[in-house]
Amino acid sequence: MARAVTQQRKAVNTAIAWIIGLLIFFPIFWTILTSFKTEAQAIADPPLWFSFDWTLDNYVTVQERSNYFRHFWNSVVISVGSTVIGLIIAIPAAWSMAFVPGKQTRNVLMWMLSTKMLPPVGVLVPIYLIFRNVGLLDTKLGLIIVLTLINLPIIVWMLYTYFREIPNDILEAARMDGAGLWDEIVYVLTPMAVPGIASTLLLNIILAWNEAFWTLNLTAANAAPLTAFIASYSSPEGLFYAKLSAASTMAIAPILIMGWFSQKQLVRGLTFGAVK
Amino acid sequence: MGRITLDQVTKSFGDVEVIPPLDLTIEDGEFVVFVGPSGCGKSTLLRLIAGLEDVSSGQIRIDREDATHLPPAKRSLAMVFQSYALYPHMSVKKNIAFPMKMAGIPKDEQERRIENAAKVLNLTDYLDRRPGQLSGGQRQRVAIGRAIVREPAAFLFDEPLSNLDAALRVGMRLEISELHNRLATTMIYVTHDQVEAMTMADKIVVLHAGRIEQVGSPLELYRTPRNLFVAGFIGSPRMNLLGGPEAAKHDARTVGIRPEHIRVSRESGNWTGTVGVAEHLGSDTFFHVHVPGWDDPITVRAEGEVDLRHGDTVHLTPDPDRLHRFDAEGMRIA
Numbered sequence: 178m179a180r181a182v183t184q185q186r187k188a189v190n191t192a193i194a195w196i197i198g199l200l201i202f203f204p205i206f207w208t209i210l211t212s213f214k215t216e217a218q219a220i221a222d223p224p225l226w227f228s229f230d231w232t233l234d235n236y237v238t239v240q241e242r243s244n245y246f247r248h249f250w251n252s253v254v255i256s257v258g259s260t261v262i263g264l265i266i267a268i269p270a271a272w273s274m275a276f277v278p279g280k281q282t283r284n285v286l287m288w289m290l291s292t293k294m295l296p297p298v299g300v301l302v303p304i305y306l307i308f309r310n311v312g313l314l315d316t317k318l319g320l321i322i323v324l325t326l327i328n329l330p331i332i333v334w335m336l337y338t339y340f341r342e343i344p345n346d347i348l349e350a351a352r353m354d355g356a357g358l359w360d361e362i363v364y365v366l367t368p369m370a371v372p373g374i375a376s377t378l379l380l381n382i383i384l385a386w387n388e389a390f391w392t393l394n395l396t397a398a399n400a401a402p403l404t405a406f407i408a409s410y411s412s413p414e415g416l417f418y419a420k421l422s423a424a425s426t427m428a429i430a431p432i433l434i435m436g437w438f439s440q441k442q443l444v445r446g447l448t449f450g451a452v453k
Numbered sequence: 454m455g456r457i458t459l460d461q462v463t464k465s466f467g468d469v470e471v472i473p474p475l476d477l478t479i480e481d482g483e484f485v486v487f488v489g490p491s492g493c494g495k496s497t498l499l500r501l502i503a504g505l506e507d508v509s510s511g512q513i514r515i516d517r518e519d520a521t522h523l524p525p526a527k528r529s530l531a532m533v534f535q536s537y538a539l540y541p542h543m544s545v546k547k548n549i550a551f552p553m554k555m556a557g558i559p560k561d562e563q564e565r566r567i568e569n570a571a572k573v574l575n576l577t578d579y580l581d582r583r584p585g586q587l588s589g590g591q592r593q594r595v596a597i598g599r600a601i602v603r604e605p606a607a608f609l610f611d612e613p614l615s616n617l618d619a620a621l622r623v624g625m626r627l628e629i630s631e632l633h634n635r636l637a638t639t640m641i642y643v644t645h646d647q648v649e650a651m652t653m654a655d656k657i658v659v660l661h662a663g664r665i666e667q668v669g670s671p672l673e674l675y676r677t678p679r680n681l682f683v684a685g686f687i688g689s690p691r692m693n694l695l696g697g698p699e700a701a702k703h704d705a706r707t708v709g710i711r712p713e714h715i716r717v718s719r720e721s722g723n724w725t726g727t728v729g730v731a732e733h734l735g736s737d738t739f740f741h742v743h744v745p746g747w748d749d750p751i752t753v754r755a756e757g758e759v760d761l762r763h764g765d766t767v768h769l770t771p772d773p774d775r776l777h778r779f780d781a782e783g784m785r786i787a
């Protein structure tokens with residue numbers, strides 16, 4: 178009897194999970210589907226599901242109108258650049274907070290997190306003015322700096338929680354075994370923290386890749402990444418749903434594929450510390 | 454070699470002084486056990502010697518050299534942790550090799566020492582395994598292997614057997630004692646288990662609230678405990694302590710008598726009581742005897758099998774030569 182109840186509950190849970198999953202995925206699915214329609218079919222009422230003339234014209238038009246690969250490259254440079262610099266700053270910071278915490282460590286962490294609660298638009302004007310004055314507007318370097326700062330609290334927090342899981346005994350054993358600080362970090366801490374560092378890296382590439390507020394506001398033509406590329410299709414001349422969808426699909430495809438292949442790593446990184 | 458001297462060493466965490474000024478000398482080749490209840494500062498003291506904690510004041514000398522401010526790596530001490538603290542991402546072989554790699558010992562010498570250690574510790578078949586694939590006892594042996602290949606001036610053991618089951622603990626206890634006999638290197642061993650202390654130590658340091666209560670050989674501590682704390686802590690089952698008129702008869706505030714120094718008789722004796730719990734172990738029998746008017750039952754140990762049961766009336770006679778007398782401050786009266 179109890180067994181039947183658990184099985185039933187399991188089936189219900191699975192069904193609910195699938196429904197939620199499909200709901201979340203639906204906009205992406207619809208975007209991809211629309212990208213293969215003509216503009217007329219894209220706005221047809223009632224909406225067309227699969228019975229339309231599948232076409233690749235939108236992709237061709239989008240590529241003719243704007244240089245996808247330039248935007249793609251900008252996205253790669255900005256997201257990887259900001260993440261790598263963020264990690265270089267965050268690893269020593271998280272190390273010191275996890276292994277040699279001071280009285281204020283907790284407060285510093287909370288303060289860092291609190292900056293994420295600030296609406297970005299609140300600092301848009303000062304940052305815009307500073308960037309204009311130092312010549313960082315519409316540069317990849319400028320975006321790397323901004324995105325590094327924006328995502329740094331998350332990187333530090335993730336690494337901090339990950340490092341905290343590493344037993345202090347093991348680091349002390351390394352010290353007793355004659356390891357200096359450098360040996361300790363290279364031979365013991367880093368190999369043990371590699372999964373955590375990897376998932377932090379992946380998550381932050383995704384966050385930086387998808388970041389739209391700063392990339393739209395601080396770029397024009399030169400440094401515009403894929404988010405700006407998508408936005409350029411919602412133009413004052415009117416919405417071109419099919420082309421917009423094609424552009425969106427092209428923009429999200431790389432990160433979606435990366436996310437798919439690294440999902441195990443990502444889930445582990447995100448739930449780490451929550452369950453032992 | 455491994456002579457370790459602590460001179461007026463103190464340790465405070467914030468305003469809390471966990472180790473008041475303390476002096477101690479550990480001779481080269483000695484097996485010294487720090488024993489005491491949880492929170493007595495024994496692990497802190499070991500960590501001070503290891504260099505994993507900084508002393509608040511005082512001096513630590515290893516082989517006459519001032520090591521007070523040396524980092525752990527420079528003290529040529531090896532430590533075995535309660536949690537084993539093996540490197541989970543390295544094989545057993547690499548774990549054992551790690552300290553030698555840090556010391557820059559040539560590869561062929563490393564191989565030779567690993568082979569030796571593996572043979573001594575029965576680890577030859579497990580060298581390619583990861584710590585996660587080993588049992589608790591095997592992991593502890595790897596931790597010991599990692600310590601011995603360094604050929605340190607002294608070994609530090611921080612409750613190394615606490616995570617093992619009872620049978621394994623007895624086996625490992627013997628192995629560590631044998632290792633000490635073979636290597637003749639100084640060993641400092643921390644435990645809260647007085648049986649471990651009594652069976653392994655050349656010298657026991659009894660700690661209580663960061664203070665050394667007594668230092669001596671196991672039998673010295675057993676025969677002449679310096680105060681009530683040591684009297685109650687050393688010996689199993691623990692010493693019976695009596696106050697009131699019974700103590701006054703012997704010109705003391707408290708008298709103590711060990712369970713094995715009380716004679717049991719059905720006919721006559723100094724004290725008369727009834728048996729509460731009788732524990733028949735075969736080799737020994739323990740009785741908890743309730744004497745009317747006394748707060749605590751008296752524990753008595755009789756050799757072999759004694760056929761006394763719950764509710765039986767017995768007469769007890771303490772061996773007068775084995776009576777321990779303590780004054781109002783709890784110090785031994787000679």
